[in-house]
Amino acid sequence: MLAELTYSCPLQCPYCSNPLQLGKRTQELSTDDWLRVLGEARALGAAQLGLSGGEPLLRRDLEVIVAEARRLGYYTNLLTSGMGMDEARIAALRDAGLDHIQISFQADAAELNNRLAGSDSFRHKQRVARLVKAYDYPMVLNVVMHRHNLDRTREILDMAAALEADYLELANTQYYGWALLNRDYLLPTREQLEDAEALVQDYRRRLGERMKIYFVVPDYFENRPKPCMDGWGRVFLGIAPDGSALPCHAAASLPGLELPNVREHGIDWIWHESPAFNRFRGEDWMQAPCADCEERAGCFGGCHCQAWLLSGDACAADPVCSRSPAHEVVVQAVQRAAASRVEPHPLMRNTRNSAQLQNRTGDLQKETG
């Protein structure tokens, strides 16, 4: 289960996958709501708990939530930008039983990191990374990769090695939420990706077991979609800050999908009975070319949110798939990125831009598609 505790965040990454409507803090679930939800999901067999956001450290009840999660037997993983972490906080979290911490970096150097994050955060992140080690946690660094930092892959790998990271995740941007809006700014070229991948191979060989490196190729550059969440309603349950239950990270963007809310329903009903979690369960929803495709058991038709965002039909094949009639959209976006020299400016993820987007008439679909 992924608990998105708050959409508040001191950073403003333009690749953020949070929804464009960030919502208000006053709509966030209370501590008691979260504790109840944890108990209900655990009873159904959930064992992994990701605590994310926004920036989860902004919730002052984080320690209480962690302690209850641990008591229930969850494996707890904090996904943080590091902002709001200090020694007292990490000590309290460890006492509460937190199992694992993952820190995100934007780049290897202060200037680029801070420009991408829209805030002066780099040095603090480095201090937090050291604290994590000092408190006996494996150090897991996560860097979201895109056009503006892929050419720094070597430096990023060096930084992670210098910090003695145990794991480094180089995750290429997924184009949802703010990232989709900023796609032309973020999409890399194929050469950038290939160079980065070659470097990763080289460092893997040299560092061996000392630092494990993950490199996830963005699906835009492949011919088959990623199996979204390993199948709709099969393993993933996300809870948004306002209590909406999400069958997938980007589910809030799907029209006509009424997300059940934990304030009104128990997790048992939400998981087994709710229309939203049954919407794409199994294969009945499939149409051509997925319905009789021999690969459908492996990819489940790909991502429905991406199908909707790029083709206007959530039941269509994910346009990343070369069999999709809308595949051209993806091919063109990649070509456009390769050809463009002038760098468009990103729209930073913050509440001001979020409010402006909601006031603006016109369809985002048209701008981004």
Next chain:
Amino acid sequence: MQACYAIAPGHRMQWEETRQGWVILYPEGMVALNDSAAETLRCCDGRTPLHAVVADLQSRYADSELENDVCALIAAALQDGWLRRR
């Protein structure tokens, strides 16, 4: 056989009520253990040398293959990173 083993840092072994079985949890993943693997790994407390673990198990289950099975399990668990040599 003198070495002591323990569940690796960042990993946790626990009983799962819903599955009625032992599992090892780690970041974003879980392995389900069969009964004999669970029994062996529960003896790996970081203080008991492996020969004592084997002797303990042998006293409870008369099984001539036991030592080989335990060694194979330990090797696999080390390889997968759930177990650490102390």
